[in-house]
Each structure stands twice: as structure tokens, then as C-alpha cells.
Amino acid sequence: MEDNKYLTLARQARADGNSEDAKTYYNKVREDDPENGEAKFFYAYFALYEGKNGEIPQRFGNVCQAVFSAVKMVKSSTAPVAEQYATISEIVNAFLPMTWTLNRYMNNKNRETKVGDSYVKVFDQSSITSSCKKGMFAIRDLGNELESIYGGDADAMAIAVLAWKEYVSLAQKWYAYPPKGEAEIYAEKIKKIEPSYEMPKKAGCISFSDKKN
Amino acid sequence: MQSIQADIDFCLKEYIKQRKLEEIVSKRQLKRPTTKKWQVIFLFSIAPLLIFCAVLFSFHLPIATIFKMSVSVLLLLFIFELYIRFCLLQTVKCYQHYAKEETRRRCMCIPSCSEYAIICLKKIFPLAIALMKIRIRLYKTCRGEDYKLDFPLKKLNFEFEKKHLN
Numbered sequence: 001m002e003d004n005k006y007l008t009l010a011r012q013a014r015a016d017g018n019s020e021d022a023k024t025y026y027n028k029v030r031e032d033d034p035e036n037g038e039a040k041f042f043y044a045y046f047a048l049y050e051g052k053n054g055e056i057p058q059r060f061g062n063v064c065q066a067v068f069s070a071v072k073m074v075k076s077s078t079a080p081v082a083e084q085y086a087t088i089s090e091i092v093n094a095f096l097p098m099t100w101t102l103n104r105y106m107n108n109k110n111r112e113t114k115v116g117d118s119y120v121k122v123f124d125q126s127s128i129t130s131s132c133k134k135g136m137f138a139i140r141d142l143g144n145e146l147e148s149i150y151g152g153d154a155d156a157m158a159i160a161v162l163a164w165k166e167y168v169s170l171a172q173k174w175y176a177y178p179p180k181g182e183a184e185i186y187a188e189k190i191k192k193i194e195p196s197y198e199m200p201k202k203a204g205c206i207s208f209s210d211k212k213n
Numbered sequence: 214m215q216s217i218q219a220d221i222d223f224c225l226k227e228y229i230k231q232r233k234l235e236e237i238v239s240k241r242q243l244k245r246p247t248t249k250k251w252q253v254i255f256l257f258s259i260a261p262l263l264i265f266c267a268v269l270f271s272f273h274l275p276i277a278t279i280f281k282m283s284v285s286v287l288l289l290l291f292i293f294e295l296y297i298r299f300c301l302l303q304t305v306k307c308y309q310h311y312a313k314e315e316t317r318r319r320c321m322c323i324p325s326c327s328e329y330a331i332i333c334l335k336k337i338f339p340l341a342i343a344l345m346k347i348r349i350r351l352y353k354t355c356r357g358e359d360y361k362l363d364f365p366l367k368k369l370n371f372e373f374e375k376k377h378l379n
Contacts, residue, residue, distance in 0.1 A: 049217050097225055097228045101227075102221070104224040105220055105221050105224045108220070169235060198239040199239070200235055200239050201315070204357070205355045206356075
């Protein structure tokens with residue numbers, strides 16, 4: 001992954017929170033080097049902010065797809081391993097909060113405007129649900145992908161654990177979506193690498209969460 | 214674009230807060246007080262006797278009936294505000310002693326619902342308001358998918374936020 005000036009500018013814009021510039025520069029990096037994983041992911045990431053609200057589920061789907069190819073591109077690049085891990089770590093850290101954040105954003109939008117007794121629906125429930133599922137499973141698969149492509153290397157596993165932790169956390173919150181017992185399987189996997197890990201429990205002191213599973 | 218980004222950034226801040234709260238909740242040490250079942254049963258079984266004695270005492274005072282009634286009401290209030298409050302406090306501690314780890318770890322709030330009840334019973338007066346707050350906590354606040362920071366007193370909320378979330 002050779003350093004070019006656009007990549008430096010893109011990283012600078014990202015650090016400054018300037019998504020428009022970051023997207024433009026990452027696009028230029030993509031044009032120069034189509035095999036740049038960082039540019040591929042962050043271009044899709046910043047494109048999420050563009051356009052109308054109705055396009056967000058589709059764009060989020062693109063980000064979920066881009067993250068896998070981005071990780072593979074970084075792995076097959078000529079960059080030193082430490083640099084590869086740093087890039088993958090940045091990609092993963094940017095991707096992990098997206099599912100929860102987008103879900104919150106969509107739900108907030110749906111509760112923003114009230115006409116009469118009902119709220120104006122910006123996003124329909126099915127698109128919110130499908131985005132949640134898509135994001136959740138992409139996070140799980142990202143962890144698995146890292147485990148498989150780096151063959152259980154300690155640094156890669158540390159990043160994979162971050163993804164699995166996020167998956168377990170989301171699976172416990174949205175317990176209707178993941179296959180039954182999967183969160184426990186991943187919690188066990190995490191515990192093997194990080195013995196102090198405590199799996200978050202299902203919601204509420206007086207809740208009916210147990211009955212649904 | 215700016216508006217969507219600003220809204221998503223706002224949600225991202227919430228996400229970071231949620232992660233911090235989740236970590237605190239998952240790793241918190243659960244207190245196990247030594248209160249036994251028989252102690253709670255004993256405390257509650259004395260309550261009717263205390264109420265009876267208070268009424269009997271006030272009606273044997275050499276004063277007018279209206280004053281007798283007033284003294285009786287005052288004594289009953291005193292018993293409820295102190296003795297019954299103490300009994301309820303011991304009940305919560307008994308729950309903390311016996312409840313399974315799994316059950317207690319389901320609480321998504323800081324402090325946990327039982328700790329919240331203890332703080333309410335120690336610091337919120339009158340008892341009726343404390344009980345109402347506990348009910349709201351159990352049936353409304355401790356639901357849903359979010360981790361919540363909810364102390365019965367705003368001051369405690371502020372102190373916790375300052376210490377752990379900033």
C-alpha cells in the first residue's frame with residue numbers, strides 16, 4: 001500500500017471529521033489504486049452520508065459488502081504486516097458502531113415529526129429490521145473472516161474479538177434476529193482469548209426476554 | 214449531507230456512552246448482604262403488633278378523643294416511615310443475598326434496580342414516593358435495549374457521569 005498524497009489528505013480529512021473532503025480524496029485514491037482496501041471501505045463509509053434518507057439502507061448494504069473486500073485487499077497488499085493490522089483496525093473500528101448507530105438514527109427519524117396522533121415514518125420497519133440484521137451478521141462474519149485469513153494470529157484475533165464482542169452485544173439486544181444460542185457460542189470464543197470477558201445479559205429485571213427465545 | 218452526518222455523529226456519541234455503560238454493567242461487582250429470610254419474616258411479623266400497640270397506647274392517653282386520634286395517626290406514620298421502610302430495606306437486601314447471579318445481571322441500569330431501591334428507601338421521603346420511584350424503575354426504566362444511568366437523585370447521576378463517563 002504505497003503512500004500517496006491523496007491518501008494522506010483523506011486520512012487528514014477523516015481525522016478532522018470533514019466527510020465531504022475525505023470522500024473526495026478516498027475516491028481519488030481508488031482511481032489511482034483500485035486495490036486500496038482502506039480507500040474502498042472509507043469511500044463507501046462516507047458515501048453513506050450523502051443523498052436522501054431513503055437511500056441509507058441501500059448504502060449501508062454497500063458498506064457491509066465493502067468491508068469484506070477491503071479487509072481482503074489490505075491482507076493481499078504489499079504493506080508490512082503491522083501497517084496492515086493498523087489499517088484493518090481502523091476499518092473495523094469505523095464499521096463496528098455503524099449498525100447500532102444507524103438503527104438509532106432511523107428510529108429517531110421515525111419519531112421526529114408527529115402529524116395528529118401518528119408519527120411520520122421516514123423509514124419503514126422492514127428496512128430498519130433488514131439493516132439491523134445485515135449489519136449484525138456482517139460484524140459476525142467480519143470477525144470470522146479475520147480469523148480465517150490471518151490463521152489465528154494474535155493481533156488479528158484481537159481485532160476479531162472486537163467484532164465478536166459487538167456481535168454478542170447486539171445479539172443480546174436484538175435477540176429475535178440471531179440463531180438461538182449463537183451469542184453464547186461467540187461469547188465462549190471471546191472468553192478463550194480474553195478470559196475476563198463477561199457476556200452482556202438479556203434486557204431488563206422484569207422482562208419477558210427469556211420466553212421469546 | 215451535513216444534517217445526516219450531524220445526526221449520525223450525535224448517535225455515535227450515544228453509542229460510545231452505551232459501550233461505556235455496558236462495560237460498567239457487565240463488570241460490576243454485585244453486593245451480597247448477609248440478610249437472611251428468617252430475619253425479614255421476623256421483622257414483618259412484628260409490624261402488626263407495633264401498629265396495634267401504637268393505636269392502643271394513643272387511645273389510653275388521658276386526652277380528648279380528637280387528640281388521641283392525632284397521636285395515633287402520628288405514631289402510625291412514624292412506624293410506616295421508619296419501621297416499614299427498614300423492613301422493605303431488609304427485603305431488598307434479602308433478595309440480593311438469595312437471587313441468582315444470572316437474574317441479577319439482567320439489569321441494564323446503573324445502579325442496579327435493587328441498589329436503586331436501597332438508595333430510594335434510605336434517601337427518599339415520604340415512603341410512598343420512594344415506592345413509586347422504585348415501581349417506575351422496575352416497570353418502565355429497566356426495559357428496552359439501552360443501558361441507562363438512573364440514580365434516584367440527580368446529584369448522584371451527575372457525580373457518576375463526571376467520574377466514569379467523561
